[in-house]
Amino acid sequence: MSTSEAKKLEALVALEQALVKVPLEQFKRAFKTSQKHVEKEWAALATSAQEHIAKIDLKNGNKTEALKVIDSLTTRFTQLKKKLQESKEEELLYTNRIRIRLQHLDDLLNVPSQESPAFTRWSKTQLDRILVDYMLREGCFDSAKELAGEAGIEQLVDIELFAQSKMIEDALKRRSCVECLAWCKENNSALKKIKSNLEFNLRMQEYIELVRAQKLNEAILYLKKHLTPCADVHLKEVQMAAALLAFDPQTLCGRYKSLFDATRWNLLTAQFRATNCTLNTLTTQSLLHTSLQAGLAALKTPQCYDPETRNVNCPVCNASVYGVLAEGVPFSHHVNSCLVCRITGEIMDEGNFPMVLPNGYVYSQKALEEMALKHDGVVTCPRTGQQFMASQMRKAFAI
Amino acid sequence: MNKQTTKQMELLSDFDKSQLVDKQGTTASTTLNHIDGILAELVRVRGLVSLDESGSEAALQSLPLFLKRGQAASLESHKSLHSSASKVAKAVEKRFKQDANLDLIWNPRALSTTTTKEHTLNKAIEQHLIREGRFSLAARFAHEAQLSSSSSQTTESSDDALNAKFNDMFSILSHIKQFNLDPAINWVNSHSTQLAHIDSTLEFSVTRLQFLKLLFGVAGVSSGDRNAALQYAQLKFNAFKDQHMKEIQKLMCCLLYTSKINQSPYKALTETTAWSDLSHQFTRDFCLLLSLPAESPLHTCISVGVNALPTIIKMSSILKEQSGLEWSSTGELPVEIPLLDRQRFHSVFACPVSKELGTKENPPMMMVCGHVVCNESLKRLGKGSMTNKFKCPYCPSEGKGEQAILIHF
Ligand SMILES: [Zn+2]
Numbered sequence: 001m002s003t004s005e006a007k008k009l010e011a012l013v014a015l016e017q018a019l020v021k022v023p024l025e026q027f028k029r030a031f032k033t034s035q036k037h038v039e040k041e042w043a044a045l046a047t048s049a050q051e052h053i054a055k056i057d058l059k060n061g062n063k064t065e066a067l068k069v070i071d072s073l074t075t076r077f078t079q080l081k082k083k084l085q086e087s088k089e090e091e092l093l094y095t096n097r098i099r100i101r102l103q104h105l106d107d108l109l110n111v112p113s114q115e116s117p118a119f120t121r122w123s124k125t126q127l128d129r130i131l132v133d134y135m136l137r138e139g140c141f142d143s144a145k146e147l148a149g150e151a152g153i154e155q156l157v158d159i160e161l162f163a164q165s166k167m168i169e170d171a172l173k174r175r176s177c178v179e180c181l182a183w184c185k186e187n188n189s190a191l192k193k194i195k196s197n198l199e200f201n202l203r204m205q206e207y208i209e210l211v212r213a214q215k216l217n218e219a220i221l222y223l224k225k226h227l228t229p230c231a232d233v234h235l236k237e238v239q240m241a242a243a244l245l246a247f248d249p250q251t252l253c254g255r256y257k258s259l260f261d262a263t264r265w266n267l268l269t270a271q272f273r274a275t276n277c278t279l280n281t282l283t284t285q286s287l288l289h290t291s292l293q294a295g296l297a298a299l300k301t302p303q304c305y306d307p308e309t310r311n312v313n314c315p316v317c318n319a320s321v322y323g324v325l326a327e328g329v330p331f332s333h334h335v336n337s338c339l340v341c342r343i344t345g346e347i348m349d350e351g352n353f354p355m356v357l358p359n360g361y362v363y364s365q366k367a368l369e370e371m372a373l374k375h376d377g378v379v380t381c382p383r384t385g386q387q388f389m390a391s392q393m394r395k396a397f398a399i
Numbered sequence: 400m401n402k403q404t405t406k407q408m409e410l411l412s413d414f415d416k417s418q419l420v421d422k423q424g425t426t427a428s429t430t431l432n433h434i435d436g437i438l439a440e441l442v443r444v445r446g447l448v449s450l451d452e453s454g455s456e457a458a459l460q461s462l463p464l465f466l467k468r469g470q471a472a473s474l475e476s477h478k479s480l481h482s483s484a485s486k487v488a489k490a491v492e493k494r495f496k497q498d499a500n501l502d503l504i505w506n507p508r509a510l511s512t513t514t515t516k517e518h519t520l521n522k523a524i525e526q527h528l529i530r531e532g533r534f535s536l537a538a539r540f541a542h543e544a545q546l547s548s549s550s551s552q553t554t555e556s557s558d559d560a561l562n563a564k565f566n567d568m569f570s571i572l573s574h575i576k577q578f579n580l581d582p583a584i585n586w587v588n589s590h591s592t593q594l595a596h597i598d599s600t601l602e603f604s605v606t607r608l609q610f611l612k613l614l615f616g617v618a619g620v621s622s623g624d625r626n627a628a629l630q631y632a633q634l635k636f637n638a639f640k641d642q643h644m645k646e647i648q649k650l651m652c653c654l655l656y657t658s659k660i661n662q663s664p665y666k667a668l669t670e671t672t673a674w675s676d677l678s679h680q681f682t683r684d685f686c687l688l689l690s691l692p693a694e695s696p697l698h699t700c701i702s703v704g705v706n707a708l709p710t711i712i713k714m715s716s717i718l719k720e721q722s723g724l725e726w727s728s729t730g731e732l733p734v735e736i737p738l739l740d741r742q743r744f745h746s747v748f749a750c751p752v753s754k755e756l757g758t759k760e761n762p763p764m765m766m767v768c769g770h771v772v773c774n775e776s777l778k779r780l781g782k783g784s785m786t787n788k789f790k791c792p793y794c795p796s797e798g799k800g801e802q803a804i805l806i807h808f
């Protein structure tokens with residue numbers, strides 16, 4: 001393989017960082033949970049066992065006490081075992097997944113060329129992955145799962161991650177912050193690292209809902225407990241929150257009215273989604289959108305919008321679908337001549353000359369010679385229907 | 400060759416060196432074994448205590464230490480797993496250090512400004528799924544993405560028609576996969592006129608493969624039958640004698656070699672790739688008859704797009720720095736995106752004299768010698784007059800502007 005081809009493949013791999021980083025983050029999280037169980041819970045069990053057992057003297061009839069301690073330890077170690085089994089299973093899932101995904105990227109680096117069937121296969125799988133990701137982001141879970149299953153790419157897509165995200169988003173749609181707050185707690189340190197204000201916004205919303213319901217005493221307690229401690233960072237918002245107590249939810253006063261606005265819930269959902277993507281090193285936009293935009297721009301030519309020069313194989317020429325999608329993207333840029341035969345779709349160059357018929361229409365030598373062979377030396381111009389003798393065609397020097 | 404082998408499975412071998420998978424396994428078993436040990440010990444001590452056995456006091460008192468030892472061993476094992484994980488994380492960071500931030504080049508206004516565009520995109524996906532033969536999935540997606548409720552009656556029925564046509568295609572293809580050509584033969588027979596119209600050789604390809612199947616059989620499906628093949632040839636090949644005589648001669652020569660075909664000059668005719676080639680040709684011609692692209696347009700767009708992204712990322716940051724513009728809001732991309740030959744659908748003509756691109760207003764003109772320049776250049780070469788004689792810039796031939804003809808690529 002040429003170095004430029006290898007470089008291209010390398011650049012394609014560079015686009016796939018989320019493929020590896022997502023399961024790696026998931027592994028790290030599962031590992032942290034396991035470690036916490038061992039380091040904290042197990043240690044605490046051992047310490048409390050020691051305290052209890054030290055007090056027991058079997059000779060002085062503490063037998064029931066002893067049995068009680070043992071039974072309670074059995075229960076708690078059984079629970080600990082269950083929790084550890086779960087987190088270990090998750091760890092296993094994600095280590096295997098990382099391995100499979102690295103293998104998938106290696107497969108790309110090892111294709112003989114971009115013209116090879118191996119590359120086409122890889123790129124079809126990539127499209128399936130991109131589609132599953134899009135479906136997950138659009139909330140089409142059943143379709144996503146079915147496609148992942150049919151294409152056999154369950155390990156290459158992040159269904160669990162989006163399922164968890166969907167659960168929290170649905171809760172927010174029901175106007176419940178509890179699930180999202182629990183998620184914030186789980187990811188506390190990571191959220192701090194990116195200075196996220198998601199938790200504050202959720203608290204603010206819970207507070208606003210208390211005021212909306214005119215549960216003012218509860219609201220004041222909530223304000224003191226959850227919002228005023230954040231005054232060092234969010235002073236203005238906390239002041240506004242306090243002032244809100246003075247307003248009726250039907251208020252028409254500008255900035256306070258906006259606090260009562262129901263669209264704040266949609267903003268929370270969007271913020272959660274974006275934050276979740278950032279924490280998991282996912283892009284906030286689906287790769288389908290980004291690559292489609294790029295692809296349409298790379299393909300779009302003025303000829304696509306001229307019925308005379310449309311090509312059925314060109315996506316942008318499809319006026320009702322891709323032509324519409326391409327409306328807002330720039331045209332492609334070309335510097336050098338590159339001639340495409342309208343019959344075969346092949347490139348016309350020194351190996352397959354462009355031939356001009358007497359009517360000025362140009363086709364590839366291969367296409368016209370094949371046609372002449374089949375029809376006793378007669379060629380028909382597919383665009384005008386005119387017929388000529390093959391001997392009438394001339395080579396054009398246009399490159 | 401050596402260099403190639405060291406490069407193979409590069410990402411994977413880095414990962415395997417970290418032993419993450421192994422260590423995860425040992426950590427899990429160490430941890431769970433210790434807990435099982437503790438649970439067993441608890442059962443044992445409980446037995447001793449409840450029966451007032453002699454060693455019960457000592458056994459009870461040593462329990463806390465037993466619990467701690469297990470914890471310490473598990474913790475140790477976790478530490479070693481942690482160091483493996485850090486190695487992997489470091490390798491991944493190093494590998495993906497150029498942070499290709501795809502979000503930066505995304506312009507939300509370019510594609511989904513309106514709900515109609517979102518709807519169009521979902522439609523495109525549905526059509527792609529149908530083309531891929533994933534019919535039930537297409538229906539499920541249409542339902543989940545609420546395509547049917549918002550689309551008009553006409554697009555509904557055109558979808559159903561598309562569905563039915565592709566249903567035909569995939570059922571025929573699945574039979575070809577099982578080495579059964581009967582449905583394909585029926586289809587080409589009933590579309591004979593249309594196929595001739597697009598100059599398709601599909602009819603002959605199917606007939607030819609059926610002949611080879613009869614003659615040599617297909618391993619595990621059918622055995623060869625020379626008489627049946629001969630009969631079939633007499634019945635069918637006559638219709639193709641004008642256009643495919645050479646190939647027919649070759650096929651008939653096969654009859655002489657049946658048992659020793661692998662040592663004959665016609666060995667290539669028995670290869671199973673002939674079946675996948677036929678599937679490919681069938682798909683292409685089928686789509687052509689329906690005036691549909693031979694490849695899924697969504698696949699074309701996405702694979703072109705993914706290939707273009709590295710260039711666009713680079714160009715986008717330069718553009719933003721220099722002019723503060725978003726790449727996607729310009730009328731034309733500032734750089735050329737490399738395309739594979741199969742991804743080029745329109746001819747680009749750049750005048751060799753002026754470097755300008757040919758347009759309707761300034762079309763390519765072919766001079767008497769066969770050299771092509773744009774109309775503007777032609778005028779300039781003739782010093783503003785089409786009747787002035789001038790020498791071609793690329794060859795010794797002379798001609799006038801008026802002798803040049805307008806050409807269409
Ligand atoms: Zn086009």
Ligand SMILES: [Zn+2]
Binds near residue numbers: 768769770792795
């Ligand atoms: Zn010339």
